[in-house]
Amino acid sequence: MPHDDHVMLESRDLAKTYYSTEPPTQVINGVDLIVRKGEFLVVMGASGSGKSSLLYSISGMDRPTSGTVFLEGRDLTSLSDVEMSRVRLTKMGFIFQQAHFLSNLNIRDNILLPAFKAAPKEKDAAVARVDAIMERFGIAHIKQHGITQVSGGQLQRASLCRALACEPSILFADEPTGALNSSMSTEVMEALTEVHSDGTTLVMVTHAPACAARADRVIYLRDGRLVDSRQLGRWSKEQSTQREDDLLAWLRKLGF
Numbered sequence: 001m002p003h004d005d006h007v008m009l010e011s012r013d014l015a016k017t018y019y020s021t022e023p024p025t026q027v028i029n030g031v032d033l034i035v036r037k038g039e040f041l042v043v044m045g046a047s048g049s050g051k052s053s054l055l056y057s058i059s060g061m062d063r064p065t066s067g068t069v070f071l072e073g074r075d076l077t078s079l080s081d082v083e084m085s086r087v088r089l090t091k092m093g094f095i096f097q098q099a100h101f102l103s104n105l106n107i108r109d110n111i112l113l114p115a116f117k118a119a120p121k122e123k124d125a126a127v128a129r130v131d132a133i134m135e136r137f138g139i140a141h142i143k144q145h146g147i148t149q150v151s152g153g154q155l156q157r158a159s160l161c162r163a164l165a166c167e168p169s170i171l172f173a174d175e176p177t178g179a180l181n182s183s184m185s186t187e188v189m190e191a192l193t194e195v196h197s198d199g200t201t202l203v204m205v206t207h208a209p210a211c212a213a214r215a216d217r218v219i220y221l222r223d224g225r226l227v228d229s230r231q232l233g234r235w236s237k238e239q240s241t242q243r244e245d246d247l248l249a250w251l252r253k254l255g256f
C-alpha cells in the first residue's frame, strides 16, 4: 500500500502477548491505528486495558508479538534493535509519569544527554537549542539545580524539554501528569498543548478526562481492543469545560 504523506504513525493488526506469565497474557488484540501528522491523540481505557502496552509497542520501546508499525511509512517492526534505538533517539520523544533523571547531573545536563548522544559533534547547537527550550517552558532559572531541588511540575517540564531536545517528529507520553497535583498537572498540560500547536504529533496515555479533553481525538481500549474513538477537534480554552463534559459523557457510556 503506498504511504500517505499525512500519516505519521500506523499500526496494522497489532498484537502483544506477554509470555512471562502462565498462561501467557494477550494484552493487545488486533489494533489498527492511524495517527496523522500534527495530531494529538489520547489513549484511554480502564486500568489493565493495555494502554501502556500499546504505547510501548507502537513506539518501539517494546516489540509487538505480531502486526506491523510504520513511522512515516517506514516499517519499524523490521528494524534491528540498534536501528530501532536510533529511530527512538532521533525521531521520538518520551515522557513518563516519573522523570527518570540521573541524580548526579543537574537539570540542564540531564536534558542535554540524549541530544549529545544523538549528535556528539554538534554539542554547541544542542546547548543553544536546550537553553531556548528551557527558557520557553519557564525553567531556565533551574538549570543548575539538582533533581531533588525542584517541584514535580518543574521536573515534568524538564522531562518535556529533554524529550524535545532532539526535535522529535512524534512525542509519546505515558501518564505524564499521573504523579502531579492539579495545578502542576495543568502546568504540564499547558506545555504539551503548546508543543502540539507547534505541529508536533503527540500520543498520550491518561486516566484524567481533563487532560484528555485537550486532544484532537481520544481512542478507547477495552481488553486490548480498540472499541471506540471520539473526534474532539482543536482545543480552545473557552470550550474546555464543554469539551470535558462531552468527553465524560462519552466515557461513561463506555463504562469508564
Ligand SMILES: Nc1ncnc2c1ncn2[C@@H]1O[C@H](COP(=O)(O)OP(=O)(O)OP(=O)(O)O)[C@@H](O)[C@H]1O
Residues within 6 Å of the ligand: 018, 020, 021, 025, 027, 045, 046, 047, 048, 049, 050, 051, 052, 053, 054
Ligand atoms: N511485562 C509484563 N509482563 C506480563 N504482564 C504484563 C506486563 N506488562 C503489563 N502486563 C499486563 O498486561 C495488562 C495490560 O497492562 P498495561 O500496563 O498495558 O495496561 P494499562 O491500561 O496501561 O494499565 P494502567 O492504566 O493500570 O497503567 C495488565 O493485565 C498487566 O498486568
